[in-house]
Amino acid sequence: MAYQGQPNFDHRQPRRIGVLITNLGTPDAPETGALRRYLREFLSDPRVVEVPRFIWFFILNLVILVIRPPRSAHAYKTVWTEQGSPLLVHSENQLAGIRERLSKQYGDDVVVKLGMRYGNPSIASQLQAMEEEGVRQLLVLPLYPQYSGSTNGSTFDALAKDFMQRRWLPDLRFISHYPDYPPYIQAMADHIRAYREQHGHADKLIFSYHGVPKRYLTNGDPYFCECHKTSRLLAEALGLSEDQWMTTFQSRFGREEWLQPYTDFTLKALPGQGIKSVQLFCPGFSADCLETIEEIDVENRGYFEEAGGESFAYISALNDAPVHLDALTQLIEDNLQGWAPANNQPDILDARASRADAIR
Numbered sequence: 363m364a365y366q367g368q369p370n371f372d373h374r375q376p377r378r379i380g381v382l383i384t385n386l387g388t389p390d391a392p393e394t395g396a397l398r399r400y401l402r403e404f405l406s407d408p409r410v411v412e413v414p415r416f417i418w419f420f421i422l423n424l425v426i427l428v429i430r431p432p433r434s435a436h437a438y439k440t441v442w443t444e445q446g447s448p449l450l451v452h453s454e455n456q457l458a459g460i461r462e463r464l465s466k467q468y469g470d471d472v473v474v475k476l477g478m479r480y481g482n483p484s485i486a487s488q489l490q491a492m493e494e495e496g497v498r499q500l501l502v503l504p505l506y507p508q509y510s511g512s513t514n515g516s517t518f519d520a521l522a523k524d525f526m527q528r529r530w531l532p533d534l535r536f537i538s539h540y541p542d543y544p545p546y547i548q549a550m551a552d553h554i555r556a557y558r559e560q561h562g563h564a565d566k567l568i569f570s571y572h573g574v575p576k577r578y579l580t581n582g583d584p585y586f587c588e589c590h591k592t593s594r595l596l597a598e599a600l601g602l603s604e605d606q607w608m609t610t611f612q613s614r615f616g617r618e619e620w621l622q623p624y625t626d627f628t629l630k631a632l633p634g635q636g637i638k639s640v641q642l643f644c645p646g647f648s649a650d651c652l653e654t655i656e657e658i659d660v661e662n663r664g665y666f667e668e669a670g671g672e673s674f675a676y677i678s679a680l681n682d683a684p685v686h687l688d689a690l691t692q693l694i695e696d697n698l699q700g701w702a703p704a705n706n707q708p709d710i711l712d713a714r715a716s717r718a719d720a721i722r
């Protein structure tokens with residue numbers, strides 16, 4: 363086994379702090395081939411689909427990767443922008459905003475990058491770039507506020523897999539979740555309040571989260587509970603009474619039961635119960651993507667209107683709103699405590715210099 367490293371690495375180069383923000387990732391293009399590559403990587407992850415590998419190998423290759431890529435490509439085409447996939451575009455804007463905020467505080471001591479769990483830019487490519495730029499202390503922030511093994515856990519797997527091949531590991535801090543972080547709750551409350559001041563209130567405010575199979579919850583995944591906690595804190599911050607809001611779960615995949623209540627079933631049923639106007643917000647999505655722009659704002663809007671609903675409004679994700687970037691920057695700074703910038707003290711660099719001289 364050859365460990366990756368940089369031969370004759372100059373150990374005198376300044377130690378820098380790396381901040382890696384990550385998200386799920388998205389296909390490179392809204393085309394069948396690109397979708398097949400993306401879905402193969404995504405759906406081969408045993409954290410995402412917890413089914414015995416030998417069974418899944420056949421279902422994935424003989425059914426899913428034949429039927430789904432052209433259908434998904436069609437859906438992605440409807441949301442694709444001139445700059446690319448919405449998830450990537452929003453993530454790059456978040457990166458720029460966080461980088462700008464952190465550089466005011468830390469200057470060149472901090473390197474901020476964006477890595478995607480599936481597709482590009484990959485987490486591995488960003489770890490490599492960081493090592494080359496002298497990062498010796500690394501903070502990783504996956505932009506999934508509520509912990510699930512299928513997302514946050516899987517992101518850690520990608521880091522671990524890369525580190526297994528690396529000679530010199532950095533110090534590592536991993537923000538595994540932030541479902542109740544007050545600045546995050548406050549940012550969402552401000553964003554929703556601003557929307558409702560302009561557009562008025564609906565009969566019901568629905569907080570819709572991406573689902574996972576119910577089996578993951580019964581096997582110990584905290585995701586369901588963390589979603590409910592975020593919703594409760596958000597409703598409290600907005601001063602809502604019990605009958606004014608609810609939590610639902612979207613994006614079902616496959617035949618088994620997923621977390622309930624389902625967003626689509628709920629929207630089909632509400633008009634019959636006298637709820638004719640709804641506003642939807644998705645607290646688990648840091649950035650708008652296929653699952654919000656198309657699945658919520660187009661597909662689920664259709665279900666509600668067909669069932670007799672009169673007014674449907676999707677309230678956008680926080681994306682690169684200043685309140686969001688301020689909250690994320692604060693979360694990062696809270697977790698950098700004790701690291702910066704003491705590591706570039708001259709005595710440490712001198713000691714390293716003599717070691718570098720010794721191996722010349």
Ligand SMILES: C=CC1=C(C)c2cc3[nH]c(cc4nc(cc5[nH]c(cc1n2)c(C)c5CCC(=O)O)C(CCC(=O)O)=C4C)c(C)c3C=C
Nearest residue numbers: 386387388389410434449510512513572574615651652653
């Ligand atoms: C098959 C199982 C899936 C699980 C479990 C799952 C969990 C999960 N996903 C997100 C966030 C996102 N998912 C997105 C797309 C997406 N998700 C699945 C499947 C599972 N997700 C598929 C097959 C797809 C691809 C789209 C499609 O073909 O329908 C996205 C959007 C990506 C984009 O490019 O816009 C996000 C974001 C979370 C948070 C989560 C568990 C908590």
Ligand SMILES: [Fe+2]
Nearest residue numbers: 386572613653
């Ligand atoms: Fe998903």
Ligand SMILES: [Fe+2]
Nearest residue numbers: 613652653657
């Ligand atoms: Fe979907």
